[in-house]
Amino acid sequence: MSKNDIKMQLQPTIDLADYIAGYTIQSVLLGPDQRIFVLLIDQIPDRIRGMFVQASLDKPRTYKILIIEDGQIQEVILANQKFHYHTVQPLEDHLLLVGARCHYYGPDQYDLNARVCDMDGHILHDFLLGDGIEYVQVTREGTIWTGYFDEGVFGNYGWNPPVGEAGLLAWDAQGNRLYTNTQADIMDCYALNVINDQEVWFYYYTDFMLGHITGGTTDPQIEWVNPQISGSSGFCTDGYHFLFQGGYNNSNQLFFKKRDQPGRLTGKKTVQLQGANQQPLDLTYSDFRRDQILIYSEGMLYTTAIQDILHVL
Known part of the structure; x- marks a missing residue:
């Protein structure tokens, strides 16, 4: 172990074993506050021809949403759902489910891949956020930020032009567009971190x-920072220190860097997070928001923050 390597053992935040029986994890997500959101489905649908993710499901499925706050878990059940949702966020006093894929069939004929329901699972309304969504993060005030992967930027599933061709958009709670990226040439939004309504970070291909963004959607100003890392799929930050998920072929690696020069991150320490069994945590199901990282592994949720890593350093 070199001086640039850090090992941290984490203790589970909460045990989900009793809540996930009969379901499969779709995603684990941090909200704009201190709540954690877990999206489960009773069965992951098969891919079309083994490759393409279903948008509309071939048979109705049941979703379960776990809302975790201060060690308490609230369950919301949505039965008999016919759309394939991948992520969930709080939206004002409701819940927002979003599917990554949606089809365009013709003028005014397309899938609505965003669904709003109340905390009892009653459906309120649907709207369109576009195909090829990689990230969805919502602010406390209800601004929805969406980042798109390459098919959402260049078009597939019948979309021409695609909704997400700018790579990064923001919407209000009814699905009206508030912000469209015009400054970054985003071919794939690799990572997104919405701090609050006034501050958003994003990382993209091909420029890395x-x-x-500061000033929110009303007066957006953009500062550029070179992280000197390629292919990262997530990061958290306190504005000065950054923890990146590893780049290509290193998805289970974490790298710690800091901004001690204008427009540039320097230093690079490898961070290995370990679970209760002192084994490295698998980052397949993880999320980065503000200065925190959330990880699901073997029925347990783990959380840590930039400040915790600084204590180890």
């Missing part, structure tokens, strides 16, 4: 730059 960090964009730092």
